[in-house]
Amino acid sequence: MKRWDAARDGAIYQDILALENPTLSIYALESYAIIVDSMLQNELLRNLVLSHAEIARDLEETNMRLAESEKLLSEAQQIAFIGRWDVTYETGEFVWSDSFRKILHIEPNVVPDMDLYMQHILPEDRDHIMDNMQRLQTEKDDWTDRYRIILPDGTIRWVHVRFHTEYDFSGRAISSYGTLQDVTAMKEVEDELERYSKHLEQMVSEKVKEISESQMATIFALVKLAESRDDETGAHIERTASFCRLLAEKARALPKYESLVNDEYVATIYRASPLHDIGKVGISDLILLKPGKLTPAEFTVMKTHVEIGYQTLKNIDKRYQKNAFLQMGLDITRYHHEKWDGSGYLSQLKGEQIPLSARIMALADVYDALRSKRVYKSAFPHEEAVSIIQEGRGKHFDPELVDLFTASHQEFKELFDQLS
Numbered sequence: 001m002k003r004w005d006a007a008r009d010g011a012i013y014q015d016i017l018a019l020e021n022p023t024l025s026i027y028a029l030e031s032y033a034i035i036v037d038s039m040l041q042n043e044l045l046r047n048l049v050l051s052h053a054e055i056a057r058d059l060e061e062t063n064m065r066l067a068e069s070e071k072l073l074s075e076a077q078q079i080a081f082i083g084r085w086d087v088t089y090e091t092g093e094f095v096w097s098d099s100f101r102k103i104l105h106i107e108p109n110v111v112p113d114m115d116l117y118m119q120h121i122l123p124e125d126r127d128h129i130m131d132n133m134q135r136l137q138t139e140k141d142d143w144t145d146r147y148r149i150i151l152p153d154g155t156i157r158w159v160h161v162r163f164h165t166e167y168d169f170s171g172r173a174i175s176s177y178g179t180l181q182d183v184t185a186m187k188e189v190e191d192e193l194e195r196y197s198k199h200l201e202q203m204v205s206e207k208v209k210e211i212s213e214s215q216m217a218t219i220f221a222l223v224k225l226a227e228s229r230d231d232e233t234g235a236h237i238e239r240t241a242s243f244c245r246l247l248a249e250k251a252r253a254l255p256k257y258e259s260l261v262n263d264e265y266v267a268t269i270y271r272a273s274p275l276h277d278i279g280k281v282g283i284s285d286l287i288l289l290k291p292g293k294l295t296p297a298e299f300t301v302m303k304t305h306v307e308i309g310y311q312t313l314k315n316i317d318k319r320y321q322k323n324a325f326l327q328m329g330l331d332i333t334r335y336h337h338e339k340w341d342g343s344g345y346l347s348q349l350k351g352e353q354i355p356l357s358a359r360i361m362a363l364a365d366v367y368d369a370l371r372s373k374r375v376y377k378s379a380f381p382h383e384e385a386v387s388i389i390q391e392g393r394g395k396h397f398d399p400e401l402v403d404l405f406t407a408s409h410q411e412f413k414e415l416f417d418q419l420s
Helices: 006-017 022-080 098-104 114-119 123-139 184-227 236-251 263-275 278-282 296-317 324-335 356-371 382-391 399-407 409-419
Strands: 082-088 093-096 143-150 156-167 173-182
Touching (some): 123 143, 236 263, 236 356, 236 399, 263 324, 263 356, 296 324, 356 399, 356 409, 382 409
8 A cells, every 4th residue: 555645645635625516525535534544554553563673673682792791791700710699588599600600619400599508618707708698688788708618529719709789669688699709819829928028027127126236236335435434334324224114114004105105115215215425425524524523614514415415316317307216315315304393404394394205214314323333422222212212203303203113113223233
């Protein structure tokens, strides 16, 4: 049948209307309407068929591409040794890909279920996995993790799992899916790298310790040379370093210092305290070794050893900024003659304005000076030295440090006797 043509068929319509017999005109119009309606229906049907055919062709091409993509994905999963799993909670249906079964060494005819899967997880890891799976059904987070599986022959492998859950409009978990990848080789490489890293850290630590001990031996030798000019025993620096370490360890018990005084702090104050009087190399023997009391002018010169030592270390600090050892050495050298009540020198700092390391050094230095023989005095017994330090509580010394010293004074006595 011919398709509807508006120009041609419109002319036919006008010819029918021109007929003189009305009855014949009505009959002719009705007949023509039937023909036109049939033509329109056929045209519509034709368009629908063509449209359907086009859609069917597109759908077929899409399915072919999808099948090809799934094939490529399956091949990629097999190459990467990645398995996929799916579970529908309403039906309890599990689906495992071929790669998934190969990873777990499960035959193709074995029906998948959760119990079978859990049997392949190393017993030590099962509770952790179950807890996470339960949590993820309520918290709606994706999950990745590593754990161990045990194969039928007893071999243990490491796997990496990805877990994703779908929910309905009410928030109820309806299905989950994810991947399982054998990462044993990767884990072995990571473990080897970790062992190598720890080995390197140990080597570096040992080398740093060796260098540090060598540097400290040099520092002790140089400082001891300076101290030997007014220290008959030559053990002042070893003893004061040990006193500082002991008192710092006691200070760790105070809540106010728990964030400041740690293992590193204790080790640093032991290494830095020998620098406290390094500036005495710039003081004349006439003053340093004078057997009697110093004159005000001489004492003014003596006090400059603090600034001499500080400036000496400051020049080194310019090259090694943010070095904890030098920073504490600067504090101790410059401020260990400050007093709690502000009557010390050179800066007349008061109370906790004085760095803790310098407050510790002040007490340790005085205790050792009291116990030691000098050209200008005899050695004091332990009990008298303790009494003098207690008298200086809140004046010369930090009252809390004096209390710590008093509570453990016997340890200081034993340390002095051991190092003398």
